[in-house]
Amino acid sequence: MPAEDGAPTMAPESVSELIERIDAIAPTLPKRLGQSAEFLRHNIHLVAVSTVADLAAGAGVQPSAFMRFCQVLGFSGFSQMQALFRAEYRELRPDYAERLSQLRQSGAEGPGRLAASFAEAGHKSLVSLMNDLDAARLATAARLLASAGTVHLVGLRRAFAIVSYMGYLLDKMKVPAVIHRTSGQIESDHAIRKGDALFAVSFTPFSEETLELAARTRRRKVPVVALSDTVDGPLAATADVLLVAREVDVGAFRVPTAALTLATSLAVAIGQSREKTD
Amino acid sequence: MPAEDGAPTMAPESVSELIERIDAIAPTLPKRLGQSAEFLRHNIHLVAVSTVADLAAGAGVQPSAFMRFCQVLGFSGFSQMQALFRAEYRELRPDYAERLSQLRQSGAEGPGRLAASFAEAGHKSLVSLMNDLDAARLATAARLLASAGTVHLVGLRRAFAIVSYMGYLLDKMKVPAVIHRTSGQIESDHAIRKGDALFAVSFTPFSEETLELAARTRRRKVPVVALSDTVDGPLAATADVLLVAREVDVGAFRVPTAALTLATSLAVAIGQSREKTD
DNA sequence: ACGAATTTGGAAGATTTATTCCATTTTTGT
DNA sequence: ACAAAAATGGAATAAATCTTCCAAATTCGT
Known part of the structure; x- marks a missing residue:
């Protein structure tokens, strides 16, 4: 069944695009969908590792309501939205503890470890830059x-x-x-x-x-x-x-x-x- | 049903404990389980956002083999292992990602958004530096x-x-x-x-x-x-x-x-x- | 205040994903 | 080289998770 309005509202293609859309439509949303928007806005990092049931419970709504919220955002459903977060996580989320010990055991002692430490420090510096x-x-x-x-x-x-x-x-x-x-x-x-x-x-x-x-x-x-x-x-x-x-x-x-x-x-x-x- | 040997090999309770165990038993593992260990060791951050099928494919083994690997590590199955990673992810507050996109979209047109974009680019650059x-x-x-x-x-x-x-x-x-x-x-x-x-x-x-x-x-x-x-x-x-x-x-x-x-x-x-x- | 339109809750159903099982292959010990 | 033990692949089954549906409740316009 085709959408009723002419523009079928395409799904966001990045997390920041998604956030923009949430903020754009949040004020016009009915109660339960508004709760979903509010909760998601403040716990957006949970999407990658949670189920609809978890998030719905967090927002204090039924899973079906949260589901509808995803569709209002332009996604076919929750899964499509979650895929966005998982993809972004895969790209942007290194594990430095892992990388460090990996470098430690890979023979080449000194400089590699130094680089890992400086890279980790760089991440932290950038985080605090943005926070402050x-x-x-x-x-x-x-x-x-x-x-x-x-x-x-x-x-x-x-x-x-x-x-x-x-x-x-x-x-x-x-x-x-x-x-x-x-x-x-x-x-x-x-x-x-x-x-x-x-x-x-x-x-x-x-x-x-x-x-x-x-x-x-x-x-x-x-x-x-x-x-x-x-x-x-x-x-x-x-x-x-x-x-x-x-x-x-x-x-x-x-x-x-x-x-x-x-x-x-x-x-x-x-x-x-x-x-x-x- | 109790385990047959005296020590029932309890499941690791943190990611670092898990990594230790992998490194400890990896050398004694048969081929397919060894592949699983090797792959996991280098892609450990994927566990939180992937399915067994994905990881098994990545390691080049059957899902059932990856499954057995999880059990060798002491978990009841893949889900229990994944829960560990998801829990750790939730606790490690990446309120940073939220802060970043907040800045990028918060009306404040110019420099703040630029800084957010450059900071994000910096993170990605550091990740790829360490990967390569x-x-x-x-x-x-x-x-x-x-x-x-x-x-x-x-x-x-x-x-x-x-x-x-x-x-x-x-x-x-x-x-x-x-x-x-x-x-x-x-x-x-x-x-x-x-x-x-x-x-x-x-x-x-x-x-x-x-x-x-x-x-x-x-x-x-x-x-x-x-x-x-x-x-x-x-x-x-x-x-x-x-x-x-x-x-x-x-x-x-x-x-x-x-x-x-x-x-x-x-x-x-x-x-x-x-x-x-x- | 009334009817129409929208929103909601809950449960049923569809789909994806995890897990187990076992016949077959490979390895190990003698 | 042979038998016993271990490991493997693939398919069958179980569990979980997502998604849809619709009757009931609520809101909105007049």
């Missing part, structure tokens, strides 16, 4: 930098990799950007003009040079956006906007995965924002 | 570079962030290291002496300068280790050891998460290896 991320603040930072004439970048020691990648991206997107303190130049202040903005990156222990350049720039009423690994550092007072990315360490070392991810997002956001204005 | 990692090759690379007098680093454009971070790490660990092509210097070859080694990073599209420096260095019989995003590129022929890190793109952009993780592992391995020798 203040989207509004990031948007403010992007706006500030996008409206600058030239974006000035500064970051030394471990922060240098971050600004150098940002510099590469901004250049690729034709955004005027300069990386400071790279060529024996001691005093960069004169290059930073009214109407520009500074992006300063510094992690504990902070480098004096970066802090001072940021402070002097701020005093000249040029906007300063900062990226650090703590909210308590000296940059908190100096910067107009302070972004934070914490990394999970492996012994005495770390990979700046979260910081690089955040910086890249910022750079791309700046580029896109400029593109519109041009 | 050749631990033995990484160990060879580390050995080669650790035994060099000076480690020379080269990488331009997007690869520069990688070498600059490696340079920072090696310096911190007191390993003699130099980053090339950073200060207007056109010809670096003379600085690379016999007994040194070169680490070259280049991604598609490859930069001629990096490739040529690597080729010239190799011709002089100085060891070259390379990091790229493909096995087919020009570095395959040039390098003594080629490491590969693929990244998942977001639109036209990427964060070099996997490459940076691999490079960091390599740097730390070099440092540790040197420490022992000193």
Whole structure:
């Protein structure tokens, strides 16, 4: 029997698409289906490993109601929806405990294990980045930098990799950007003009040079956006906007995965924002 | 009906206990059960979201054989084993996936969503890095570079962030290291002496300068280790050891998460290896 | 307040999936 | 090389899970 309305509402093809649809239709749903939507929205990770009966019980509805809910979302039934979650899980869910011991027993001792540890730390860093991320603040930072004439970048020691990648991206997107303190130049202040903005990156222990350049720039009423690994550092007072990315360490070392991810997002956001204005 | 032997081999109560048992009995298992063990050991995270038929097919055995394998492990059957994985999955709160898709769809258009996408891409990149990692090759690379007098680093454009971070790490660990092509210097070859080694990073599209420096260095019989995003590129022929890190793109952009993780592992391995020798 | 349309609960039925059984093949010990 | 023991494949059976159906309850429009 064909659907009555012209558009047969195709099934979502990814979890995020599914969530969008839930949020779109939730307000219009009758009581039991609304309960199902509410429960699913907050326990979406259970779908891959539960039965309809379990989920229906969780939502406080009959299995048949939950079933109808799946169909309202565009699926043929619960099984089709579950398949979506299982597929995504298979792709995106490694087992690091397993992978680690696997590498341990596979002869090649040192570096492989190190890589596994750093990869695991990277996952954790990205998780905490997303948990702590203040989207509004990031948007403010992007706006500030996008409206600058030239974006000035500064970051030394471990922060240098971050600004150098940002510099590469901004250049690729034709955004005027300069990386400071790279060529024996001691005093960069004169290059930073009214109407520009500074992006300063510094992690504990902070480098004096970066802090001072940021402070002097701020005093000249040029906007300063900062990226650090703590909210308590000296940059908190100096910067107009302070972004934070914490990394999970492996012994005495770390990979700046979260910081690089955040910086890249910022750079791309700046580029896109400029593109519109041009 | 009680078991015939005195010790009824109780079922494992956690995934790690289960892995231990698999490793313990695997060597004594007959062919088909051995295949099941081998497959499970490498795909253990699939248990929560698969059927016996799927897993049996993956292992290349009949469902009945896989079934017997579960019983050998101490479970009453497959379902009991699967319940273990599902329980562990439920407890290990991936509220992260929820948070991610929340951000991605929550009106907050620009930077927040971008960050969510880049974070997700980062996870995928790290997963595929670990899946494809050749631990033995990484160990060879580390050995080669650790035994060099000076480690020379080269990488331009997007690869520069990688070498600059490696340079920072090696310096911190007191390993003699130099980053090339950073200060207007056109010809670096003379600085690379016999007994040194070169680490070259280049991604598609490859930069001629990096490739040529690597080729010239190799011709002089100085060891070259390379990091790229493909096995087919020009570095395959040039390098003594080629490491590969693929990244998942977001639109036209990427964060070099996997490459940076691999490079960091390599740097730390070099440092540790040197420490022992000193 | 009344009838029509929608929503709901529960149970029956269809389907998928797990489990057992046993004849046949392979391995083991002598 | 032979018999006994163990392992295997495939099909039959049992269990669970999904899905549909419809009478009863509720909501909605007038």
